[in-house]
Amino acid sequence: MTDHGDDTRPRPGEAPPRPGAAVDTVQAPLDRASAVPLYHQLYLVILNQLEVGTWAVGEAISTEEELAERYDVSRTTIRQALQQLVWEGYLQRRHGRGTFVAEPKVHHGTDQPFGVTLYLRAQGMRPQWRLLGMAPMLAPRRVAEALRLHDGQVLEIRRLLLGDDEVIGFHTAYIPFPLAARLQASHLMEGNSFFHLESGLGLKLGESRRVIGAIAASETDAELLETEVDSPLLQIQRTTFSADGRPVEFLHALYRGGRSEYHLTSHAGGITADVQAAATPSQPRTAKKE
Amino acid sequence: MTDHGDDTRPRPGEAPPRPGAAVDTVQAPLDRASAVPLYHQLYLVILNQLEVGTWAVGEAISTEEELAERYDVSRTTIRQALQQLVWEGYLQRRHGRGTFVAEPKVHHGTDQPFGVTLYLRAQGMRPQWRLLGMAPMLAPRRVAEALRLHDGQVLEIRRLLLGDDEVIGFHTAYIPFPLAARLQASHLMEGNSFFHLESGLGLKLGESRRVIGAIAASETDAELLETEVDSPLLQIQRTTFSADGRPVEFLHALYRGGRSEYHLTSHAGGITADVQAAATPSQPRTAKKE
Numbered sequence: 001m002t003d004h005g006d007d008t009r010p011r012p013g014e015a016p017p018r019p020g021a022a023v024d025t026v027q028a029p030l031d032r033a034s035a036v037p038l039y040h041q042l043y044l045v046i047l048n049q050l051e052v053g054t055w056a057v058g059e060a061i062s063t064e065e066e067l068a069e070r071y072d073v074s075r076t077t078i079r080q081a082l083q084q085l086v087w088e089g090y091l092q093r094r095h096g097r098g099t100f101v102a103e104p105k106v107h108h109g110t111d112q113p114f115g116v117t118l119y120l121r122a123q124g125m126r127p128q129w130r131l132l133g134m135a136p137m138l139a140p141r142r143v144a145e146a147l148r149l150h151d152g153q154v155l156e157i158r159r160l161l162l163g164d165d166e167v168i169g170f171h172t173a174y175i176p177f178p179l180a181a182r183l184q185a186s187h188l189m190e191g192n193s194f195f196h197l198e199s200g201l202g203l204k205l206g207e208s209r210r211v212i213g214a215i216a217a218s219e220t221d222a223e224l225l226e227t228e229v230d231s232p233l234l235q236i237q238r239t240t241f242s243a244d245g246r247p248v249e250f251l252h253a254l255y256r257g258g259r260s261e262y263h264l265t266s267h268a269g270g271i272t273a274d275v276q277a278a279a280t281p282s283q284p285r286t287a288k289k290e
Numbered sequence: 291m292t293d294h295g296d297d298t299r300p301r302p303g304e305a306p307p308r309p310g311a312a313v314d315t316v317q318a319p320l321d322r323a324s325a326v327p328l329y330h331q332l333y334l335v336i337l338n339q340l341e342v343g344t345w346a347v348g349e350a351i352s353t354e355e356e357l358a359e360r361y362d363v364s365r366t367t368i369r370q371a372l373q374q375l376v377w378e379g380y381l382q383r384r385h386g387r388g389t390f391v392a393e394p395k396v397h398h399g400t401d402q403p404f405g406v407t408l409y410l411r412a413q414g415m416r417p418q419w420r421l422l423g424m425a426p427m428l429a430p431r432r433v434a435e436a437l438r439l440h441d442g443q444v445l446e447i448r449r450l451l452l453g454d455d456e457v458i459g460f461h462t463a464y465i466p467f468p469l470a471a472r473l474q475a476s477h478l479m480e481g482n483s484f485f486h487l488e489s490g491l492g493l494k495l496g497e498s499r500r501v502i503g504a505i506a507a508s509e510t511d512a513e514l515l516e517t518e519v520d521s522p523l524l525q526i527q528r529t530t531f532s533a534d535g536r537p538v539e540f541l542h543a544l545y546r547g548g549r550s551e552y553h554l555t556s557h558a559g560g561i562t563a564d565v566q567a568a569a570t571p572s573q574p575r576t577a578k579k580e
Contacts, residue, residue, distance in 0.1 A: 036428060037427070040427065040428050040430075043430065047431060079508070079509065079510060082508075083508055083510055083511075084430050086505065086508060087462075087505075087525075087542055088430060088431060088432040088433075089432070089503075092505075093505070093506045093508060093520065094506070095506065095520050105503070109502075137327070137330065138326060138330050140330075140333065140374050140378060141337060141378060142378040142379070143378075172377075206557065207555055207556070207557050208555070208556055208557070209553070209554070209555050210553070210554040210555075210556070211551050211552070211553055211554075212399075212502055212524070212551065212552040212553075212554065213379075213395070213504075213524060213547055213550070213551040213552070214503075214504035214505075214522040214523055214524040214525075214547030215376065215377075215382075215383070215504075215522055215547055215548075216382075216383045216384070216385065216521065216522050216547075218369070218372075218373055218376060218383060219369065220369060220373055221373075230383065230385050230520070231506065232504040232505055232506050232522035232523065232547070233504055233522065234502070234503060234504040235377075235504075252377055257503055257504030257505055257506075257522070258505075260503070261501050261502065261503040262501070262502040262503070263499070263500070263501055263502075264499070264500040264501075264502065264554065265497055265498070265499050265500075266497070266498055266500070267496065267497050267498075
């Protein structure tokens with residue numbers, strides 16, 4: 001394809017390029033007389049192709065070069081259209097390897113009281129933990145700070161969160177001794193990410209503080225999360241406090257950026273809401289937590 | 291350096307490898323008889339070097355190969371130590387280019403009522419908006435869904451958030467017409483990320499919903515955020531509702547993962563807190579929002 005222009009446009013009776021493709025939009029030229037900008041036309045064309053299943057989830061779409069030739073538009077126009085589709089989560093960039101059809105996102109967040117496993121269930125996935133290991137270790141610096149320890153020992157717990165056998169997240173939790181001494185492996189193989197603290201150790205929990213960031217996957221991260229090295233990961237660091245204000249766990253959680261998103265609702269004067277909530281006695285939690 | 295072992299360890303009278311380096315720890319061998327695992331010893335050694343300023347912020351630290359030779363340990367041990375330091379935010383991976391001393395993180399989140407600009411001020415930075423453009427456009431699909439529009443026009447507002455002249459975030463906001471018609475450029479050059487809605491358009495705001503994710507920077511993103519293509523970005527999509535429940539803005543915000551983190555406090559039974567807060571009349575916001 002070294003030639004721009006009409007040769008890629010449909011001719012009467014011409015066969016579609018592949019079965020199931022949306023012939024009318026895949027090959028239709030953009031309307032240069034329209035008030036709708038070219039990049040928005042192209043955005044709609046590609047969106048339509050995604051909706052009719054021109055490409056499978058995880059498949060690479062046409063390259064920028066191919067699209068620029070097919071629709072006879074500039075790379076800038078192509079990028080504007082693709083950028084919007086990436087932002088909206090329809091497509092996903094992979095590391096200079098091109099643009100791929102995005103997987104649907106797994107939602108989690110603070111909007112549900114029963115944690116990530118309920119989110120997974122609500123999305124029709126069977127949640128499951130795979131315990132990789134529990135070991136006492138010297139608390140790393142930030143962990144010691146979060147747990148207000150002085151060179152103390154912590155129990156490090158490493159586990160994978162799975163949804164329908166797919167790895168969703170990699171959790172590394174640190175619990176101070178002597179609290180951690182009573183923890184059993186069985187507490188770590190069911191329930192949500194607070195289960196081992198509440199049901200396992202019988203703690204009444206209070207506030208939890210989260211710091212959410214984006215980091216590039218190391219080789220170890222990538223291997224555990226079954227993704228590519230340097231791909232973007234959603235990082236959540238959570239410090240959990242008991243109802244009486246003691247830090248009881250520091251959690252470092254990683255999720256594949258292309259597969260997870262964190263949902264959060266707040267209100268105007270959100271700090272007011274938080275303060276009010278903190279001053280309100282916790283409701284008895286009668287529902288079985290999972 | 292093809293030879294393992296003692297030759298990289300300090301000899302009496304030997305000059306330190308560079309001015310300001312922590313000689314005692316940089317060159318000291320690890321204690322193989324200690325109960326402290328080698329990776330934790332190495333973690334502490336590198337942490338100490340970071341604290342004494344062996345490397346500047348943004349500078350590459352020694353490569354895995356160099357560290358493996360200097361301390362005569364396996365690559366696995368090196369990676370365990372570096373991994374911990376990356377997780378804790380001391381170091382930052384860059385795209386197969388190595389491991390660098392991380393910049394301090396800019397905090398934002400929902401824990402402060404007055405938004406990202408107050409967070410910046412609290413961290414000693416002067417916040418500033420740079421308006422890139424305002425233009426009417428057809429709402430992209432997700433934007434139309436979030437704003438409950440049917441093929442409607444929206445005003446697209448693109449602006450950069452700066453802290454002390456450094457680019458912190460890139461915001462693309464979409465406001466439906468006719469609401470957007472009264473918006474003036476001046477509303478977009480001061481205050482927090484709700485200022486134009488509250489003070490500019492005189493809206494009383496209610497709930498806002500955020501979806502937080504991690505994506506790889508496109509060429510456009512990277513250029514605007516002054517970072518590298520494919521580096522991890524923190525993505526926040528926010529839908530803001532008026533107090534009477536109408537969606538009034540969809541915001542797509544991007545921040546450099548290496549420079550930003552999002553803080554969030556919730557409480558046990560968080561959904562209860564949210565529901566209570568929603569049922570509680572908003573407090574009058576007497577403080578001037580910025």
